[in-house]
Amino acid sequence: MTVQTMVQTIARTLDQEMARDERVVVLGQDVGKRGGVFLATEKLFDTYGPDRVIDSPLSEAAIIGAALGMAVHGLRPVAEIQFSDYVFPGFDQLVSQVAKLRYRSGGQFEAPLVVRMPAGGGVKGGHHHSQSPEAHFVHTAGLKVVYPSTPSDTRGLLRTAIRDDDPVVFMEPKRLYRAVKEDVPDDPEFALPYAQAAVRREGDDVVLISYGASMAETLKAGDALAEQGVSAHVLDLRSLMPWDTTAVLEAVARIGRVVLVSEAPRTGGFVSEIAATIAEEALDQLLAPPVRVTGFDTPYPYAQDREYLPGPNRILKAVKRVLEY
Amino acid sequence: MIRDSQLFQPFNDEPISLIGETGAWEGPFDLDLDPAALRGMYHDLVVGRLMDERLSRLQRQGKVSFVAPSAGHEGAQVGLAHALERGRDWLFPYYRDTSLLLAFGLPQVEMLAQAMATRADPNRGRQMPSHNGSKDLNIFTIASPIASHVAPAVGAAISMKVQGTGQVAVASFGEGATSEGDFHAALNFAGAQGAPVVFFCENNRYAISVDYNHQTGADSIAAKAHAYGMPGYTVDGMDVLASYYVMREVIERVRNGLGPVLVETLVYRFGPHSSADDDSRYRPREEVEAWKRRDPLLRFRRFLEKQGLWDDAAEAHLRAEVEASLQAATAEAEAAGPIPVEWMFDDVFAQRLPHLEEQRHDLLD
Ligand SMILES: Cc1ncc(C[n+]2csc(CCOP(=O)(O)OP(=O)(O)O)c2C)c(N)n1
Ligand SMILES: [Mg+2]
Numbered sequence: 001m002t003v004q005t006m007v008q009t010i011a012r013t014l015d016q017e018m019a020r021d022e023r024v025v026v027l028g029q030d031v032g033k034r035g036g037v038f039l040a041t042e043k044l045f046d047t048y049g050p051d052r053v054i055d056s057p058l059s060e061a062a063i064i065g066a067a068l069g070m071a072v073h074g075l076r077p078v079a080e081i082q083f084s085d086y087v088f089p090g091f092d093q094l095v096s097q098v099a100k101l102r103y104r105s106g107g108q109f110e111a112p113l114v115v116r117m118p119a120g121g122g123v124k125g126g127h128h129h130s131q132s133p134e135a136h137f138v139h140t141a142g143l144k145v146v147y148p149s150t151p152s153d154t155r156g157l158l159r160t161a162i163r164d165d166d167p168v169v170f171m172e173p174k175r176l177y178r179a180v181k182e183d184v185p186d187d188p189e190f191a192l193p194y195a196q197a198a199v200r201r202e203g204d205d206v207v208l209i210s211y212g213a214s215m216a217e218t219l220k221a222g223d224a225l226a227e228q229g230v231s232a233h234v235l236d237l238r239s240l241m242p243w244d245t246t247a248v249l250e251a252v253a254r255i256g257r258v259v260l261v262s263e264a265p266r267t268g269g270f271v272s273e274i275a276a277t278i279a280e281e282a283l284d285q286l287l288a289p290p291v292r293v294t295g296f297d298t299p300y301p302y303a304q305d306r307e308y309l310p311g312p313n314r315i316l317k318a319v320k321r322v323l324e325y
Numbered sequence: 326m327i328r329d330s331q332l333f334q335p336f337n338d339e340p341i342s343l344i345g346e347t348g349a350w351e352g353p354f355d356l357d358l359d360p361a362a363l364r365g366m367y368h369d370l371v372v373g374r375l376m377d378e379r380l381s382r383l384q385r386q387g388k389v390s391f392v393a394p395s396a397g398h399e400g401a402q403v404g405l406a407h408a409l410e411r412g413r414d415w416l417f418p419y420y421r422d423t424s425l426l427l428a429f430g431l432p433q434v435e436m437l438a439q440a441m442a443t444r445a446d447p448n449r450g451r452q453m454p455s456h457n458g459s460k461d462l463n464i465f466t467i468a469s470p471i472a473s474h475v476a477p478a479v480g481a482a483i484s485m486k487v488q489g490t491g492q493v494a495v496a497s498f499g500e501g502a503t504s505e506g507d508f509h510a511a512l513n514f515a516g517a518q519g520a521p522v523v524f525f526c527e528n529n530r531y532a533i534s535v536d537y538n539h540q541t542g543a544d545s546i547a548a549k550a551h552a553y554g555m556p557g558y559t560v561d562g563m564d565v566l567a568s569y570y571v572m573r574e575v576i577e578r579v580r581n582g583l584g585p586v587l588v589e590t591l592v593y594r595f596g597p598h599s600s601a602d603d604d605s606r607y608r609p610r611e612e613v614e615a616w617k618r619r620d621p622l623l624r625f626r627r628f629l630e631k632q633g634l635w636d637d638a639a640e641a642h643l644r645a646e647v648e649a650s651l652q653a654a655t656a657e658a659e660a661a662g663p664i665p666v667e668w669m670f671d672d673v674f675a676q677r678l679p680h681l682e683e684q685r686h687d688l689l690d
Contacts, residue, residue: 033607034534055539057504058471058532086470089505124390126453128469266684296684298673303442303450303664307688314688 001183006176009151009184010040010116013158014078016188018048021076024162027054028063028080028116037082038118038177060090064115068098071113071167078162084119084171085128091136098167099142111167114158118174119147120213121263121295122309126302132213132264132295137169138241138273144194145241147171149215151184153238156192163191173213197244203231206319207251209274210261211237214310218261221315230319240270248274249282256287257322263309266294288325291318333571335556336547340591341571342561346619348627352570360634366403366565367629368643370622373399373424375647376433379655380423380440380454384600388659389440393455394596395423398527400621401560401590402497403428404568405525408576409495415463415485417478417496420455421527421594422467425497430462433654443661449672450664472498472505475524479515482522482585493579497525500546500589501532509553512587516553519584523575524550526589527562533598534607550587562590563621566628593619 018024032055035042045053067077101111121130137145148154161168201222210218222232260271275290293310343352383389406428438445440454458466478496485492526546530537550557575586593616597604629635670685
């Protein structure tokens with residue numbers, strides 16, 4: 001075990017995977033000497049050189065498209081998009097090419113690549129450094145989507161993503177990059193499966209479900225509820241495609257009250273998918289309608305950076321609503 | 326349609342420069358600017374520099390969350406601003422255009438209010454610092470995604486052409502932006518349409534840490550113009566008069582309906598990419614120091630002194646005057662007060678739709 005922040009874990013996990021498998025290469029803007037603007041690729045350039053740590057021109061279309069070309073030709077690229085907000089110039093490659101290659105080639109070709117991207121707000125970055133675009137990816141058949149919230153999960157899931165034969169969008173909660181340090185397993189084979197939610201707090205009164213960046217606020221709400229004598233069962237989904245329907249439906253069936261938290265905009269957000277699944281599969285076990293606590297349906301604002309986020313107070317209000325229903 | 330212009334030849338190997346490092350006029354034609362115009366350019370260079378320093382200071386004090394330092398880019402930017410017609414032409418700038426915006430008429434208080442997100446920001450605190458814009462001044466509000474404003478500039482120019490307004494649109498951007506597909510799509514459309522637009526590249530040789538040679542295999546950014554059927558010029562961007570005279574000729578040509586032009590100015594950013602960057606990780610200090618010796622303010626000041634238009638007293642007076650004006654603008658921007666939380670829900674659409682009304686209510690409740 002080594003104590004690491006999330007962003008340190010990313011760099012060291014990449015290092016472990018590059019050491020193990022020489023097909024693994026890293027590409028993106030500033031990933032070389034600079035070590036990435038967040039230092040998520042720190043020291044890799046020194047260790048592996050310019051053929052395996054490729055500073056790309058400023059084009060997301062080129063990064064994602066070239067990653068696909070590398071993948072079909074035998075490499076295992078891990079592409080970095082500097083902010084998830086900047087995936088859009090590469091969106092066509094991701095949606096039209098990467099996601100559909102296996103399908104449209106009848107399984108002849110595959111796209112074993114990872115597209116990493118820091119996401120989420122709370123960093124005073126305005127709308128182009130704060131968005132949570134996971135719904136776009138989940139809505140695109142053929143992409144797996146992972147969004148961890150802890151250093152250890154990041155290690156285990158990034159490893160799984162790199163070794164996966166399918167393309168994976170790996171979202172990273174940038175406001176948690178350095179927020180916590182924890183013991184991270186050093187074992188170079190430590191990996192975590194998708195679709196296995198983590199129970200962050202055991203409880204009986206209400207289920208709180210979240211993932212990625214919003215886990216921090218959700219856990220704070222869980223703590224605050226405990227002080228008020230309400231025991232929350234807190235689930236961290238960790239991956240969104242595929243996602244752990246079993247853990248969600250079991251918890252909902254047992255407790256009957258559920259609050260879904262995500263800072264992505266409300267309409268069409270991923271938590272709406274969870275709510276719909278709960279409604280279809282567990283309606284008769286519900287004691288109150290599921291309530292979503294989300295970002296607003298506005299572009300992510302600069303001046304109201306904090307207010308936009310679903311913080312503990314808004315979560316507590318929602319919990320009150322489902323408890324008093 | 327690539328046609329030579331009068332004074333300057335496109336696709337030049339040596340960057341166009343008119344003032345030597347010592348401040349001597351080296352232009353192949355007679356200077357035709359009066360002392361007031363020359364002093365005005367110097368004024369704008371100093372305003373840009375001192376604003377830049379002030380923004381960084383405010384950032385260190387915690388009053389501004391982020392800055393994109395523009396020191397080193399002033400010569401190119403001020404030259405461009407002086408070649409444009411204020412209130413008539415349109416600018417589609419990017420985040421490192423502090424001097425350009427101010428010299429094009431953006432009030433100092435608006436820039437500072439945008440950076441501090443106070444009510445005096447006409448963009449209502451919606452964006453991070455260094456992302457100004459003003460409808461009144463034909464300054465298209467800056468967006469972070471690189472090169473995303475280039476095609477809009479082309480569209481505005483096509484509209485200008487269709488409506489026969491005689492206006493010109495200018496899009497400015499770094500050399501990194503020329504790698505985005507949107508950049509190429511925009512130039513191609515402009516070329517096909519003969520749109521009255523100038524593409525103004527501020528080539529500072531780095532896109533954050535990625536150096537020029539990792540950005541492109543082309544010898545110059547200007548060379549890219551060729552494929553789109555427009556002239557491309559390479560200009561010494563540390564020379565405000567080179568930027569001014571090239572832009573004056575280019576803009577006249579574009580205004581006369583001869584089609585778009587790409588201008589590459591060679592500049593250098595003296596500071597880090599942004600307040601969040603540590604450029605010592607990728608730029609040798611000697612390189613930075615060597616470029617600082619080519620400071621566009623220093624060079625133009627030497628020129629003015631040689632022309633007998635400037636001395637230490639004038640310098641001291643100007644700096645004091647500009648600092649006082651920036652100080653007053655800072656105070657005014659701060660006094661406007663913070664952006665109210667409920668403003669978050671305005672301007673998503675022309676009218677606030679019911680679901681946003683509900684969300685606003687939920688938050689304020
Ligand atoms: C589409 C997109 N990708 C990535 C970024 C992150 N980013 C911000 S500035 C920058 C470098 C820009 O370099 P350049 O165009 O040369 O302009 P300079 O900053 O050097 O003036 C990058 C990669 C972005 N803003 N937009
Ligand atoms: Mg640059």
